[in-house]
Amino acid sequence: xxxxxxxxxxxxxxxxxxxxxxxxxxxxxxxxxxxxxxxxxxxxxxxxxxxxxxxxxxxxxxxxxxxxxxxxxxxxxxxxxxxxxxxxxxxxxxxxxxxxxxxxxxxxxxxxxxxxxxxxxxxxxxxxxxxxxxxxxxxxxxxxxxxxxxxxxxxxxxxxxxxxxxxxxxxxxxxxxxxxxxxxxxxxxxxxxxxxxxxxxxxxxxxxxxxxxxxxxxxxxxxxxxxxxxxxxxxxxxxxxxxxxxxxxxxxxxxxxxxxxxxxxxxxxxxxxxxxxxxxxxxxxxxxxxxxxxxxxxxxxxxxxxxxxxxxxxxxxxxxxxxxxxxxxxxxxxxxxxxxxxxxxxxxxxxxxxxxxxxxxxxxxxxxxxxxxxxxxxxxxxxxxxxxxxxxxx
Amino acid sequence: xxxxxxxxxxxxxxxxxxxxxxxxxxxxxxxxxxxxxxxxxxxxxxxxxxxxxxxxxxxxxxxxxxxxxxxxxxxxxxxxxxxxxxxxxxxxxxxxxxxxxxxxxxxxxxxxxxxxxxxxxxxxxxxxxxxxxxxxxxxxxxxxxxxxxxxxxxxxxxxxxxxxxxxxxxxxxxxxxxxxxxxxxxxxxxxxxxxxxxxxxxxxxxxxxxxxxxxxxxxxxxxxxxxxxxxxxxxxxxxxxxxxxxxxxxxxxxxxxxxxxxxxxxxxxxxxxxxxxxxxxxxxxxxxxxxxxxxxxxxxxxxxxxxxxxxxxxxxxxx
Numbered sequence: 001x002x003x004x005x006x007x008x009x010x011x012x013x014x015x016x017x018x019x020x021x022x023x024x025x026x027x028x029x030x031x032x033x034x035x036x037x038x039x040x041x042x043x044x045x046x047x048x049x050x051x052x053x054x055x056x057x058x059x060x061x062x063x064x065x066x067x068x069x070x071x072x073x074x075x076x077x078x079x080x081x082x083x084x085x086x087x088x089x090x091x092x093x094x095x096x097x098x099x100x101x102x103x104x105x106x107x108x109x110x111x112x113x114x115x116x117x118x119x120x121x122x123x124x125x126x127x128x129x130x131x132x133x134x135x136x137x138x139x140x141x142x143x144x145x146x147x148x149x150x151x152x153x154x155x156x157x158x159x160x161x162x163x164x165x166x167x168x169x170x171x172x173x174x175x176x177x178x179x180x181x182x183x184x185x186x187x188x189x190x191x192x193x194x195x196x197x198x199x200x201x202x203x204x205x206x207x208x209x210x211x212x213x214x215x216x217x218x219x220x221x222x223x224x225x226x227x228x229x230x231x232x233x234x235x236x237x238x239x240x241x242x243x244x245x246x247x248x249x250x251x252x253x254x255x256x257x258x259x260x261x262x263x264x265x266x267x268x269x270x271x272x273x274x275x276x277x278x279x280x281x282x283x284x285x286x287x288x289x290x291x292x293x294x295x296x297x298x299x300x301x302x303x304x305x306x307x308x309x310x311x312x313x314x315x316x317x318x319x320x321x322x323x324x325x326x327x328x329x330x331x332x333x334x335x336x337x338x339x340x341x342x343x344x345x346x347x348x349x350x351x352x353x354x355x356x357x358x359x360x361x362x363x364x365x366x367x368x369x370x371x372x373x374x375x376x377x378x379x380x381x382x383x384x385x386x387x388x389x390x391x392x393x394x
Numbered sequence: 395x396x397x398x399x400x401x402x403x404x405x406x407x408x409x410x411x412x413x414x415x416x417x418x419x420x421x422x423x424x425x426x427x428x429x430x431x432x433x434x435x436x437x438x439x440x441x442x443x444x445x446x447x448x449x450x451x452x453x454x455x456x457x458x459x460x461x462x463x464x465x466x467x468x469x470x471x472x473x474x475x476x477x478x479x480x481x482x483x484x485x486x487x488x489x490x491x492x493x494x495x496x497x498x499x500x501x502x503x504x505x506x507x508x509x510x511x512x513x514x515x516x517x518x519x520x521x522x523x524x525x526x527x528x529x530x531x532x533x534x535x536x537x538x539x540x541x542x543x544x545x546x547x548x549x550x551x552x553x554x555x556x557x558x559x560x561x562x563x564x565x566x567x568x569x570x571x572x573x574x575x576x577x578x579x580x581x582x583x584x585x586x587x588x589x590x591x592x593x594x595x596x597x598x599x600x601x602x603x604x605x606x607x608x609x610x611x612x613x614x615x616x617x618x619x620x621x622x623x624x625x626x627x628x629x630x631x632x633x634x635x636x637x638x639x640x641x642x643x644x645x646x647x648x649x650x651x652x653x654x655x656x657x658x659x660x661x662x663x664x665x666x667x668x669x670x671x672x673x674x675x676x677x678x679x680x681x682x683x684x685x686x687x688x689x690x691x692x693x694x695x696x697x698x699x700x701x702x703x704x705x706x707x708x709x710x711x712x713x
Contacts, residue, residue, distance in 0.1 A: 007504045015492050230486035234549065237452045237482040238505040239474035 001247065004240035008248025009255065016218055016256060025214045027263050030207035034268055037203045037328075048077060049132040052084040052093065052102045059110020065121070065143050066105070073139055094124040097336065100132035101125050103140060113147055127339065130198075197351075197358055201275050204268030205354050206327030208261045209289055209347045213318035215260040216293045217300075219253025221307040221314075228307060250294060257290035277354055281363030285353045288370040288377075292346040295377030296321075298384035321345045346373045403466075404429050405479075405556045405588035406451065410460035413446050420446045422612040425460070428557065433579065433589040435603030437596075437699075439707060443612040444592050445485070448561055451590065453477045465556040478506060481555030483547050485562040485592075491535030495526045495545050498534055499552055506553035516552060523578065524548040540571025547575065551582070558582065559590045564598065576602060596700045606699070610707040623702045630655060631671035632697045633678065635664045639687025647681040654678075658704055667697065667705055 016022045053070060055062050074081050082099055084090045090102040104122035112119035121140045125133035197205065223246070226232040235245050265282060268274035276282045297314060304310035322328070325347025326338075342348030353369025404427035413421040421443045428434045438444045449455040451462055453469050453476060462469040467476035482488075489498050499520060503513040521527045524544040529537065534545055543563060550558055560579065564572045579602055583589055593599055599606055600620055607617040616623055637644050645664045649657040654668040664682070668674065671694050682689055697705075 004505060007501065011490070011493070011501050014497075015490065018492050229490070230484055230488045231490065233449070233452070233454055233484045234482060234488040234502065235505070236454045236471070237477060237480065238502070239478040239507065240505055242471065 001241045001244045004238075004244035005247035005251055008235070008245060009251045012219060012222055012248065012252040013255065016252070019218070022215060022218050022256065025211050025218075025260075027260065027267065030204075030211040030260075030264055031267055031271070034200065034204045034207045034274070035272055037199075049079045049101060049129075049135050050082060050099045051079045051132075051136060052082050052090050052099055053105070054084060054087045054090045054102065055105045056087065056107040057105050057109035061110035061113045061147060062105045064147070065103070065140075069139065069143050070103075078135060079139075091124060094126045097126045097129075097339070099126065100129045101136035103136065197355055198275070200268070200272050201354075201358070202330065202351065203328075204264060204272060204274040205276055205351060206322075206325075206347070208264040208268075209325070209350045210318065210322040210327040211264075212257045212261055212290060213293045213296065213314065213321070216253040216257040216290065216297055217311060217314045219249055219251075219256055219297075221297075221301060221304075221310040222249050222252065223301060224304060224307040224310055250298075253294055253297065254290055257293055258286065261286045261290065275358065277357035278361060278363045281357040281366040282354070284363070284366050284370045285350055285357075285373070288373040289346055289350045292373045292377035292380070295379070295381035295384070296346075299380045302384040302387040322347050324348060326351060343372075346376045349373045349376070404463075405465055406590065407463045408447075408451060408460065411447065411450055411457050411462070412459040413443075413450060413455065413457055419612050421450070421457075423460075424609070424612070424614045426607055426614065426617060428588045428590060430556075430588055431583055431586045432604050433583045433591055433602045435599040435606035436590060436592045436609060437599060437606060437703060438592075438609035442609045442707075444609055445561065446612075447609070448482075448559055448590070448592065451557075452480055452482045452559055478553065479556040481550035481553065481558045483550040483558065483560045483563055485565065487542050487546050489534045489542060489545055489549065491533065493534060494531050495521065495534055495537075495548075496530040498545060499549060502549045503552045508553060516554075520548045520552050523551065525574065538568075538571075540567040540574075543567045543571060543575065547578065555587070557588045557590065561592050562594065563591075564593065564595065596698070596703070600699055608703060608706055615706050616702070620699055623699060624697055627655075627667060627697050627702060627705060628669075630667050630669055630697060632693075632695055632701050633666040633668060633671050633675065634691075634693040635666070635678065635682060635689050636691035637662055637664055637682060637687045638690050640685060641687070643685045644682045644687045647685050648678055651677050651681055656705055658708060660704070665701070665704060667701065 051070075053066055055066050070079070070081060073079050082093075084093060084099075084102070087104055090099075090104065093099045094102050102124040104124065106119065106122075109119050109121075121144065123133070123136045123140055125136065223232075226235060226245075232245075236242060265274075265276050265286070269276065296317060297310075300310050300313045300317065304313055322345070324338075324341050325345035326342055327347050330351075342352075349369045349372045353366040353373075356365045356369065357363060406426075406428040408427075409425040411421050411424040412419070424443070424447055426434065436444050436447065446455065450457045451464070451469065453471050453473060456471055462476075464476045465479040467473060467479065469476040469480075490501070493501065496517060499517045500513060503517060508516060518527070521530050524547060526541060526545060526548070529541065534542060537545065543566075547560070547563055550560075563579075564575055567575065576598060579589060579591070583602075589602075591599070591602055603620075605617065605619055606623060607614050608623070609615070616626065618626075635644070635648070641659045641662050641664055645657040645659045645666075648654055648664055648666050651666075651668075651674060653670050653674050654666050656667045658665045666678065675692070675694070679689055679692075
């Protein structure tokens with residue numbers, strides 16, 4: 001069965017390569033749109049950042065940030081501070097997109113800084129708030145740098161108090177300061193679909209996800225084309241299992257989809273400077289998305305009577321799912337309904353998975369998104385298989 | 395209905411075939427045999443059940459009842475050995491227009507399990523047989539209708555089947571290509587290939603087929619050689635009256651004339667099958683005139699297969 005499926009797959013790929021429209025859908029159009037959009041769209045619109053701070057420490061160093069730095073930044077109009085009771089509330093507000101960012105200062109922060117040990121300020125960033133995230137991080141980093149010097153000053157003062165330092169002591173303290181450039185580290189957490197992807201990467205991934213639903217269509221509608229052009233009876237009359245025909249068609253669609261996305265990932269990285277994240281995670285997400293596309297297309301093919309009908313249905317579905325998933329523009333973090341709707345789209349999960357991947361650099365974080373994407377495909381494929389079983393063979 | 399067993403073991407043997415769609419019978423108790431080197435004609439109007447019968451024989455459909463044996467193997471949609479013994483040439487062109495003639499042949503040859511070198515040799519042979527050697531590398535979509543038909547047949551021949559099923563192979567082809575196709579079928583039959591041939595063209599059936607079966611409303615209603623089938627009409631004459639006026643009323647009036655066995659209407663022509671046409675022609679013309687119609691042409695001749703078909707089914711074959 002596999003041999004026959006491979007023969008059919010080979011024939012289909014040969015035909016598709018001669019059909020230049022597949023190259024247009026697979027590479028030229030998505031890459032061109034990515035280049036165009038990334039050229040005309042800025043990364044983010046600047047605006048005031050809505051922010052909260054949770055001070056679990058209450059020490060002097062923390063006070064310096066909460067009562068010194070932040071009011072000054074607020075006075076400049078860069079941030080608008082809102083009050084929250086505790087870390088849990090801050091996380092809820094950020095997750096809901098009600099505030100853009102939150103700084104979390106842990107208990108013992110001041111003591112750790114005083115002792116010269118590493119500690120951290122956590123910056124929570126809401127989904128879709130790229131620029132606010134960068135601003136919040138910048139503010140914290142600036143303070144961390146400052147704290148490093150302050151910490152050094154404290155250490156130096158203590159030494160002065162204990163015994164009068166000589167010039168060599170001051171030099172040693174200076175060396176210590178140089179060796180301790182930043183006592184406070186910044187930890188940044190993505191809360192949801194934080195599209196930590198820059199606009200070019202986001203658009204490239206979005207376009208690839210959008211057009212893979214068109215590219216795979218060529219393989220799946222091939223079944224209908226075989227019926228239309230009269231070759232299906234001849235295939236069914238051959239000494240092969242009927243399942244080999246379906247396997248060959250699905251295999252062809254899978255190869256086309258995978259090739260298209262791989263080419264786009266490589267080309268957008270090489271030509272447009274996009275960065276999709278660590279390759280293993282990207283591969284998992286790409287395979288999941290192609291499988292989901294096949295599931296949807298199988299469902300479409302089971303309803304359509306002609307390849308043209310299937311193409312039209314598929315186009316409509318691809319556009320709706322793409323828009324829901326935010327392939328053209330990121331779903332605004334404060335648009336709760338759209339964010340929920342994006343969970344119904346494999347495109348949305350794909351972009352969410354890539355954002356997590358980029359944010360963490362850990363390829364294993366994509367499994368939940370990949371699982372959701374594959375589940376979407378299975379939900380679509382099951383009725384398609386049931387309908388196919390009921391249908392006559394030709 | 396079954397045939398008398400051939401002297402040699404039949405390549406195809408079907409018995410009691412039945413197939414229904416949604417409770418509507420499409421094929422009812424159809425059975426016949428085809429011997430090696432025999433071309434068997436299957437005639438019937440559209441919707442008679444020919445395509446369903448062919449589909450079951452080719453393994454595309456599973457019969458509701460009955461059995462099909464091809465080259466000693468029981469046929470079913472999953473019977474690889476039986477399917478490998480059949481070459482199907484569907485009525486609709488079953489070729490890939492964006493592949494060349496050679497690529498079309500190679501693709502189907504590989505599906506039938508032909509190895510690389512034998513496939514290459516066999517492809518060259520078939521291209522020669524169908525007269526497309528010079529155009530082997532050209533896209534099939536650029537071919538004329540006749541060339542496409544020949545390629546369609548060539549694909550069915552590629553794997554050297556024991557039984558070749560030709561479903562209306564000459565529809566829409568020019569006379570030259572049609573003649574080439576008929577000559578090819580005669581040659582293949584002469585080489586021992588069993589052929590199941592359906593056509594709307596009676597002259598093709600008369601030229602190619604040793605035996606002919608007539609199918610109507612899913613049933614095989616007559617079977618035999620041309621002579622045997624014509625003989626079923628007895629010693630009768632066929633009278634064709636071209637009528638200006640109400641042909642149906644004229645036919646009904648003709649049916650009442652002594653010696654007339656049947657009177658049917660073909661467009662504006664009344665077709666009467668009768669004894670003693672020479673002495674009763676005046677009576678026929680008289681009853682037609684009584685119906686207010688006038689006769690614009692008269693033809694009297696011996697009946698042929700077309701007339702047998704019309705007599706048995708009440709329909710012209712090319713409807």
